[in-house]
Amino acid sequence: MTGENISRSERTLGYLLRHAYEQLAERVYGGLAAAGFADIRRAHSSVFRHIAAAGSRVSDLAERAHMTKQSMAYLVESLTALGYLEVVPDPADGRAKLARLTARGEAASRALVDLSRKVEDEFAQLLPDGQMEALRSHLDALTAQLEDEAGEGRSARP
Amino acid sequence: MTGENISRSERTLGYLLRHAYEQLAERVYGGLAAAGFADIRRAHSSVFRHIAAAGSRVSDLAERAHMTKQSMAYLVESLTALGYLEVVPDPADGRAKLARLTARGEAASRALVDLSRKVEDEFAQLLPDGQMEALRSHLDALTAQLEDEAGEGRSARP
């Protein structure tokens, strides 16, 4: 009740970002479920986002997704059990394994990309012409700046 | 058109939204910790965001935050144990209790709002002049549209 007209301008940026993400994710993963991939969860996206066509190591995926090996191993394990990934020994390194997409995994990955685009388009149609592009480019710029800051912090070598 | 699509489609909108939120939340809750409120976690924000000055019921808070009573009760319980909330019987309804901010809770709430603004300003300085305002207003418009859509779905008001 408190929040319909008044707080529109009082919403925190955090709320706006999170709420928009929440709505988007709901539609994307709802669509994915409707497309026959109901067992794919949001957390799995970091695997699909970073996995290489020839397969990737868990450590590699973990680093790219900025999470621990253990957490990534858990995600890979579940996607493997669900039939989206297969894990094979890395011929180049006896310690390593490669996780790579199965045919079903490829299909899911494609669906995920398509749905992301589709939902973004849906969102764009809620706004006046061109505003979604503007929103996206500003977000992109912000993200780039934030990544630069983080990068400098991590590897500032004089 | 030709050149734009490359940088543009590299990242999904979902990634941009989530990443920006993640960075923002890290700074806000880091700042809160530095300000002496280290025991406040992100999930608690839904309590601070929605609680009324005179106190609110758990069910009420749950509804506004779109989560279950149980989840909200858990958050309220933890904030109570930490001294940010006190729970008193609702004089108007023998079944109900009211959770309301203690003095420390008020202080934390103020710090949270201040920090949100401060971090938003920090972010704004990473972008060319006026772009954060543009970003915010587009996000605001999108959020309003999404809420309207959801609102129509739930309670079609003529």
Place this chain on the structure above:
DNA sequence: TTTTATAGACAGTCAGTCTGACTATATGTC
């Protein structure tokens, strides 16, 4: 008064993340 709805409590589950300790394999240096 009896029935039904509401507020909250209690118990248990699950997903997703973390840390820390461990094994197996590679690699580089003497």
Place this chain on the structure above:
DNA sequence: GACATATAGTCAGACTGACTGTCTATAAAA
């Protein structure tokens, strides 16, 4: 070739933050 160190991955344990389901107490309505 042997030892030290680094890397890939696993196992065990913990915690957060959400969920469902069931229960009691109370209020409101018929």
